[in-house]
Amino acid sequence: MKPVPSTVGWGAVALAWIVAVTLGMRVLLAYEYTAGAAAAAPNAWPQSTHVPAPRQRPALVLLMHPQCSCSRATLSELARLMAHVHGRVDAYVLMLDPFSGRNDEWAQSHLWTTAAAIPGVRVMLDHDGADARRFGASTSGQALLYDISGRLRFNGGITDARGHEGDNAGRASLESLLLHGTAATGHTSVFGCGLFAS
Numbered sequence: 001m002k003p004v005p006s007t008v009g010w011g012a013v014a015l016a017w018i019v020a021v022t023l024g025m026r027v028l029l030a031y032e033y034t035a036g037a038a039a040a041a042p043n044a045w046p047q048s049t050h051v052p053a054p055r056q057r058p059a060l061v062l063l064m065h066p067q068c069s070c071s072r073a074t075l076s077e078l079a080r081l082m083a084h085v086h087g088r089v090d091a092y093v094l095m096l097d098p099f100s101g102r103n104d105e106w107a108q109s110h111l112w113t114t115a116a117a118i119p120g121v122r123v124m125l126d127h128d129g130a131d132a133r134r135f136g137a138s139t140s141g142q143a144l145l146y147d148i149s150g151r152l153r154f155n156g157g158i159t160d161a162r163g164h165e166g167d168n169a170g171r172a173s174l175e176s177l178l179l180h181g182t183a184a185t186g187h188t189s190v191f192g193c194g195l196f197a198s
Contacts, residue, residue, distance in 0.1 A: 034162075035189035036139030038155070039063075045150035046134040050124065051092050058147045058178065060091040063132045065140035066109040068193035070162040074141040075111060077158040077171045079118045085178040087120060089145070094126040096140075096195055132195050141192035145174060153177055156188030164191075 045053050051061055062078060064071050075093075082091060093115040097107040107125055116123045126132055135144055145154035154177055158170040173183040 034191075035157075036141075036192050036194060038187075038190065039138065039142050039144065040136035041144050041152055041155045042134075042136060043152045045146050049131050049134045051094070051131060052090070054090065054146050054148050054150060056148065057087075058089050058145055058153070060089045060174070061135060061144045061146070062091070062093045062115075063126070063135060063137040063140065063142040063144075063195060064093055064095055064111060064115070065193050065195050066095045066097075066107045066111050068111070068140040070159075070192045071111055071140045072114070073159045073163045073165045074143075074157070074192065075114050075118070076165045077168070078115070078121065081158065081171050081174055082118055082120045084175050088178045089120075091118075091121045093121055093123045094131050095123060096129050096132060097125040097127050098129060098196075100127050129195060138195050139190040139192050140195055142190050142195075143170065143174070145177060154183070154186050156186075157190035157192070158188075159191050162191040 051059065053059070062074070064074070078091070095107050095112055097104070099106060104125070112123055115121055132138070137144070141157050141159065143154065143156060143158050144152065147153050154174055156170045156173070158168060158174065159165065160168040169185060170188040173185050173188065176183040
């Protein structure tokens, strides 16, 4: 005759499962809401960058790792921003290319295609991350806004967590700066993969 499983035994298994799920959720949430390293962006437009300096409109520079799944949400927010500001900014997405042009397919990923489809956005390869370094960026999704005099006006991210779309302080600040010239903040946290992570 087979022994009947005890209630205590099943209770211990259920408790262990609940603890494991709870710990797993805490780890995932901590990862989603842990910001990447903030950019040490220059206050004035860097002279040696390959990105055209702002002239008639402010310039928005978005630094991105082409394989960062978190950055899909950043591009969705960029598309919303561009639709709301009606051509008031020149926007550039710089895709990291650590291979110096030897493997363009790696850099010209789905994120590249998505960014290139956003009206008003120009996508450029950033060979060896040279421009990311010039702009002081180290996290994918880093956004920098420079005004027509080349002065830094915004430094941060445009999502409120890794891979999360929706209203957030970064996009709201950029919209306000571009539409009204002022914003509640000029700095937000950036959520994304490390640009130079191996």
